[in-house]
Amino acid sequence: xxxxxxxxxxxxxxxxxxxxxxxxxxxxxxxxxxxxxxxxxxxxxxxxxxxxxxxxxxxxxxxxxxxxxxxxxxxxxxxxxxxxxxxxxxxxxxxxxxxxxxxxxxxxxxxxxxxxxxxxxxxxxxxxxxxxxxxxxxxxxxxxxxxxxxxxxx
Numbered sequence: 579x580x581x582x583x584x585x586x587x588x589x590x591x592x593x594x595x596x597x598x599x600x601x602x603x604x605x606x607x608x609x610x611x612x613x614x615x616x617x618x619x620x621x622x623x624x625x626x627x628x629x630x631x632x633x634x635x636x637x638x639x640x641x642x643x644x645x646x647x648x649x650x651x652x653x654x655x656x657x658x659x660x661x662x663x664x665x666x667x668x669x670x671x672x673x674x675x676x677x678x679x680x681x682x683x684x685x686x687x688x689x690x691x692x693x694x695x696x697x698x699x700x701x702x703x704x705x706x707x708x709x710x711x712x713x714x715x716x717x718x719x720x721x722x723x724x725x726x727x728x729x730x731x732x
């Protein structure tokens with residue numbers, strides 16, 4: 579499944595499953611395997627294992643972060659993946675809320691958290707949001723889209 583097809587399916591699923599009275603943490607049973615892939619991606623970054631982190635991404639992954647975009651796994655692997663692993667190793671992150679849904683072929687995981695520590699001499703104390711869209715391939719779930727956003731805690 580291509581990125582555009584996955585994103586269109588994700589949007590349709592989100593609109594169909596939206597609930598104004600959802601719980602703070604709502605992991606649909608069908609999304610648990612996809613959530614495990616997101617957790618494995620973060621664990622690989624924390625270990626500095628960029629090869630394992632990249633293995634969980636689709637070749638045509640689309641990554642949005644701080645107004646920038648990377649359109650392939652190869653682009654991300656050569657540009658920001660090493661720094662993201664370095665950042666994850668230097669800081670501590672705590673997940674505060676997570677919602678996840680899946681239709682069996684596409685899943686979305688929306689997470690909120692807080693990151694603290696020091697990175698390259700700069701104190702880090704930020705809240706963050708993350709949305710990941712995953713697509714089920716023959717080899718299992720793969721991340722097809724990541725959107726990261728963060729803001730300093732004041």
